[in-house]
Amino acid sequence: MTALPPTTEVVDPVPGAGAPHLPEQPDLVQLLTPEGDRVEHPDYPLDVSDEELRGLYRDLVLVRRWDAEATALQRQGELGLWASLLGQEAAQVGAGRAMAAEDMAFPTYREHGVAWTRGVDPLHVMGLFRGVDNGGWDPVARRFNLYTIVIGAQTLHATGYAMGVQRDGADEAVLAFLGDGATSQGEVNEAMIWASTFSAPVVFFCQNNQYAISVPIERQSRVPLFHRAAGFGFPGVRVDGNDVLAVLAVTRAALTAAREGQGPTFIEAFTYRMGAHTTSDDPSRYRLASELEEWKLRDPIARLKAHLSRSGAADADFFASVEADGDELAARIRRGTLELAEPAGPSMFDHVYADPPAELLRQRDEFLAYHASFEGEGS
């Protein structure tokens, strides 16, 4: 077979887990170094109060705590599955906190950190993974769509929703989340074409966590993903996804541009999935421990903590209080998850239609009669 030419870009030749994923990246927007030093970027000035910084830190710690508790609950058989956000806290919190109250988010199935920033009760998210429903929160009230599991489908919904925003003449923007693997789906590319053609107020926020389950980014693209946007006629930017400040600044700028009628932006948040794809996955089959070690040095929480301490924006008491809040949250999530009400069987017939056909109601009655016939029996 004709040999693959050497890739000119930062990514590895296929097949290629294990090689370093962050060589020199002149394009990478960063406002906080892995060591916790605050740096400036000409295009993305950001001034955040110490209080805001502490708030962001608190978000990061709490969503990681939630994630750890959920993973534990799954191991104990209390959840059917869990998709961990470990390592992606900064990308999700930064993006979520960049949104205005009225902006609408379209998540995948991993944006628990964004859900947190939108005020979604973690128990609703737990319910989905426990199998009691498909996500019980109110997507309209929370301005946070239900999780979409079919890869990429939500990017078209976000674009259409943004076309509605245009028609309403509303001062709102839409944030569409997707993964690196999702960029290969035809529908995602169609969403970018639509957004560009109609100059829709939508921002595509791609968390490039280097893998689509076991498949490394090199299998999806031989050039950095943010290059894709230029081909469709709108700006693309790569941001350090483990730097909550950079993500906040870049996403805020893109959402503002969208609200001002400048159309879409594609943001590639360069990060890493520290855990398994989901609790059913076994990363040891396809990636090297060394890679994980390398990324540990870029931990999103450690760098903000270092910055907060060094700058004196936070003290030991603060860090302790956040830890305590985390324990409390984890306890509440555990308790609440175990107490989640089980759905009633007949609820499967509810909401299939706004106006249910007679035949479906007949099936429902049949279902009820059939199960009633077992009443008392044997039990």
Place this chain on the structure above:
Amino acid sequence: MTALPPTTEVVDPVPGAGAPHLPEQPDLVQLLTPEGDRVEHPDYPLDVSDEELRGLYRDLVLVRRWDAEATALQRQGELGLWASLLGQEAAQVGAGRAMAAEDMAFPTYREHGVAWTRGVDPLHVMGLFRGVDNGGWDPVARRFNLYTIVIGAQTLHATGYAMGVQRDGADEAVLAFLGDGATSQGEVNEAMIWASTFSAPVVFFCQNNQYAISVPIERQSRVPLFHRAAGFGFPGVRVDGNDVLAVLAVTRAALTAAREGQGPTFIEAFTYRMGAHTTSDDPSRYRLASELEEWKLRDPIARLKAHLSRSGAADADFFASVEADGDELAARIRRGTLELAEPAGPSMFDHVYADPPAELLRQRDEFLAYHASFEGEGS
């Protein structure tokens, strides 16, 4: 609704038929000006013998003649439909003649000019539009796939075929044809992603004839289509699609690169659909006559004829002989079309499967018995 920002590019703001489609285009590769002057391009040297030039001219004239005859036959009710190539002769002949014998082509439904260069009998193409079959030529022998009517689907076939070429270690390349509208289909974008990732020896040849039926190019992309390729990690080039020499040189270079393992190239042949989308279409509803007039000045045949005469590469006798060949071809196509054998009803059951199931054979027998029952009856 939020106003669309002014497009920074050569295309018109949406909605926008009628405005000029060829402002200054520094990127446009041209080797023969509309006036017929031969110009050089640093990246695309081309030396063609006078005989080759005459051959190309002959191709252009004959495919246009075929097209005119087909349009006439459709008007007379002898074809169900015809998709005219008028105005796109140079793009198609240039691309077709750039192919090596072993290269494989994947056309849309409009590449009659390419079919001609691959030695496909025009009558097979006529058969499809007459409704006797779906294209009777041998795609393997002719190295020219059957027409694909589902927009964009063939670009994935071409890419997969190219992956087969890689596995065979063969010195072949694949040429995938598509239109400007097709670039919006998810599958087409997936094909480019696949081709890039696997560095497949496939060249995407997009005839941007400015319209997808009634929809102007601005509705598909706000930037030149050839920019799309860079976003996927491979080169894109825009060539004057009405300049058969430029198309020949650019396509040849791309196919050679593909054969040498350098992967895909996207070629945007900038041209114009001089006729209706198909014989069922009415362009007067959506575009201005002035636009057509402007494009007449860029006629692909006129410019080559001017060049041939001026350079003395061809004389009046030659031009006359080509005209005569055209008349002969047209007559043969007309005669042959009217004589095309009608398919037999039961043929609908043939080839549905390589190994037909009993139930289908039963339906076939039923069909035969049923129609036999009418024999003699009334007739």
Place this chain on the structure above:
Amino acid sequence: MAQTLTIGKALNLGLRKALEDDAKVVLMGEDIGKLGGVFRITDGLQKDFGDDRVVDTPLAEAGILGTAVGLAMRGYRPVCEIQFDGFVYPAYNQIVTQVAKLHARSRGRFPMPIVIRIPFGGGIGAVEHHSESPEAYFAHTAGLKVVAVSNPADAYWGIQQAIAHPDPIVFLEPKRRYWDKGEVDVDATPDPLFSSRVVRGGDDVTVLAYGPMVKTALQAAAAAAEEGRSLEVVDLRTVSPLDLDPVYASVRRTGRCVVVHEAPTNLGLGAEVAARVTEECFHSLEAPVLRVGGYDTPYPPAKIEEEYLPDLDRVLDAVDRAMGF
């Protein structure tokens, strides 16, 4: 006030009415603007309602349906035109996994008042992919409803009822009958959208059809009458949900039933109808429910499509077989 309209014109007027009645109605599709659609069903609508409400989209069906979902989430009522039956498949993922499931997924928080207009069926001498009947693919999908109209009045009222309805509806238009004329009384009170209708009374055999095959069934009934055979013809009108009570009542009288459609017979709608009618009318049936459908082949080249499509003779042949049992 009654007027004579073609099915195509009736749809055009119905769409215009819907655009006038509800500012949230948005038409989307390929070439539906200046061109008015390849069948001119949206003729003049973009001119009068603007290109925010009658939107020429990029060339991608998944994009049309996927953005329609987003618009519906924002409170709009998208009406999507798929140019031809054979081109709906790129949108299949959005239709089956999103449009059909979002109301249930959101426990009713996201109604999906989306209408998917599809000119369907054969008989127009077209090239491949332009003559198919994909209704079974949608009827088998829980969360969708499927309607097929057969005449101008149902077209005029049906498209308005479908657009006003809260659930997603695949609205099938009998393309080869677009030019058929009929009376439309724009002041009448229309029949409910999801109801079948006895369009000709009879006693010997019950013949079921929808969309383009209703005319064929009526022609068969007329021909049968001349031979003294009386066929009751039911226009199903709605493919999902099915309204079969009038059918059961009819079959209990006639004892015989024939169902007709263009789609391939294997797992075509006739299979479901046969299964239900047999279960409901088992003791009344003198013969099994017989199906007249397309053969289990791809739609054939135009020159032989008439031999593929059910016609008057094939319906009568099935009627004979039913009587023969």
Place this chain on the structure above:
Amino acid sequence: MAQTLTIGKALNLGLRKALEDDAKVVLMGEDIGKLGGVFRITDGLQKDFGDDRVVDTPLAEAGILGTAVGLAMRGYRPVCEIQFDGFVYPAYNQIVTQVAKLHARSRGRFPMPIVIRIPFGGGIGAVEHHSESPEAYFAHTAGLKVVAVSNPADAYWGIQQAIAHPDPIVFLEPKRRYWDKGEVDVDATPDPLFSSRVVRGGDDVTVLAYGPMVKTALQAAAAAAEEGRSLEVVDLRTVSPLDLDPVYASVRRTGRCVVVHEAPTNLGLGAEVAARVTEECFHSLEAPVLRVGGYDTPYPPAKIEEEYLPDLDRVLDAVDRAMGF
């Protein structure tokens, strides 16, 4: 030589054999390489056959099937894995308009020896889209064949037969039974791919099932036997084409038939089976063919999936109703 294998392992060995036997066989799919697929069905195959023959693809199902078509045109035999039933829809356009039609379109010049492997069905406690049964969408599509295996031996032989077969085949694997064990004699001569099989003899009612429901049907038969009721169970094995002659023979004896599947009942395979069995065995039927299927709703959340899925009791309930007619 016989050995005890799970269905998953039998598939893995069958795929390995196919890769060994024919250099043109290429496996394609998401995560089928180093990971060995999310169900480990391709475990170890990329290591042994290289990543040109066991290809981890980009994340796009249309791309998988569309490039598979091109590879088939080039003489390869692609075996595509769709990760879960609910994710086949992005490929639906390629499957229905290209894979299914190219052999006919090319008048036989382009065979399409493509196998589309789909782990299907519910019962594994998964989230949305991971538990569906899409077989009817494919069975209604002329040009495709559809197979559903129920045991390790059929899995081992079936996958090899499917790969060797010249026509495109949707190969359905009962995901919740992947870990079920059974005897596989790798030296035996397997039954033909497109044949049904009586897996338990009986006289009172004929019960039809395929894939994961075969086990359920057998459990029902065992339970019925204790109440002195004798059920004949037929494993259909092939969903399209259907092999119903053994079914007709059985129903002519029993006079009663129940068909079971997980897919929604409306236009599910049961409809087609009911229509054909009724037509063929009309005078032998003591009761209408009854269907036990999923309800006409989206697949429900995991906590209530067992109430959605047909089980032993629902099969026995249908058997009672059939006997009661």
